[in-house]
Amino acid sequence: MNLFRELKEFGLRPNAWTYTTVMKCCFKVVGALLKLGRRQDTYSCIAQMVKIGYDRDIVSCNTILYWHVWEGRLENAYSLLNLAAERGLNFDAYTHTMLINGLCKAGDFDGARRHLNHMNKMGYNCLVASNCFIDGLCKFGHLDYALKVFNSMDVKDSCTYSSLIHTLCRKQRCRQAGELLLSCIEAGMEILLGTRSYAGQHEMMFSNASQPQIQEKATQRGHNNTGMKQENNPSGHQK
Known part of the structure; x- marks a missing residue:
């Protein structure tokens, strides 16, 4: 806030861009500011911005x-x-x-x-946003709710599958995790390394039927056992 005082002393009037820049800098060190008890600095900055009449x-x-x-x-x-919406x-x-x-x-x-x-x-x-919602449900243990949201989605990506597969494995519902992993591969998506590795730790609990299917589909899609995409190598040797 000393910066604003110095600007006024020199007869300069801060504009909206100045306030926004200062606030962004404050948020980058928000953890330190909270520890120092300086959260009021940000509130003061916002109050001054509103006081002089600049639109946010x-x-x-x-x-x-x-x-x-x-x-x-x-x-x-x-x-x-709501206030911002009223102002257009x-x-x-x-x-x-x-x-x-x-x-x-x-x-x-x-x-x-x-x-x-x-x-x-x-x-x-x-x-x-949908992935964020599913991840939040998984972290709070609302797995069935998360699966319901997942099934209602028209578009999914590797992150969508990842949260659910991790949570299914943690809940010992590894057969469902295997089926979901298989559907991820069949959809032609890249399998996230962490997801494949985590699921691999629980592969003994996958159904006997799903294990060979997962491996076969992964091979067809060009995934190796680490979950990473294999590169084309004419020599036949893995890089």
């Missing part, structure tokens, strides 16, 4: 929203979201994904689901 842009609003979500103050985040500011997919992540961390999965549906109605159809 998408970058500054996302920065402030991140702060609220990071501290679990979702009511404040939604208040800012349209948020992007990143903003809504950030809110879904915050709702999941707070354990409000019904709220996260409603917000995800709201995103889809607005035409975002953001795969990252």
Whole structure:
């Protein structure tokens, strides 16, 4: 905040870009600021920005929203979201994904689901947000709910499969994990190294029927036992 005081002393008036830049720098060291008890610096910066009448842009609003979500103050985040909407500011997919992540961390999965549906109605159809929702459900142990969401999705990627396969293995539901891993391979997706390795640790609990299918499909798709894509090598020797 000393910077703003010095600017005023020299007769310079900070603009919205100045405030946004300072806030972004503050958030990069947010952990240190909290330990030092300097969170009020950020609030003071926001208050000054509003006081002098500058409209907040998408970058500054996302920065402030991140702060609220990071501290679990979702009511404040939604208040800012509604205020910005009244002023005609349209948020992007990143903003809504950030809110879904915050709702999941707070354990409000019904709220996260409603917000995800709201995103889809607005035409975002953001795969990252859906993956975030599934990952949050898995981390809180709502595996069946996560599988239901997974089955309702038209578009999936390796990250979508990864969260579910890891959680299925942890819950000793390895037959389902094997079937999901097989469907991931059949869909022609790259198998994440961590997913394949984690599933491999539980392969003895996969059904006898699924093990050869997984290996066969993986070989057909060009995956080796580490879960990485094999490179074409005319010599026949693995690199």
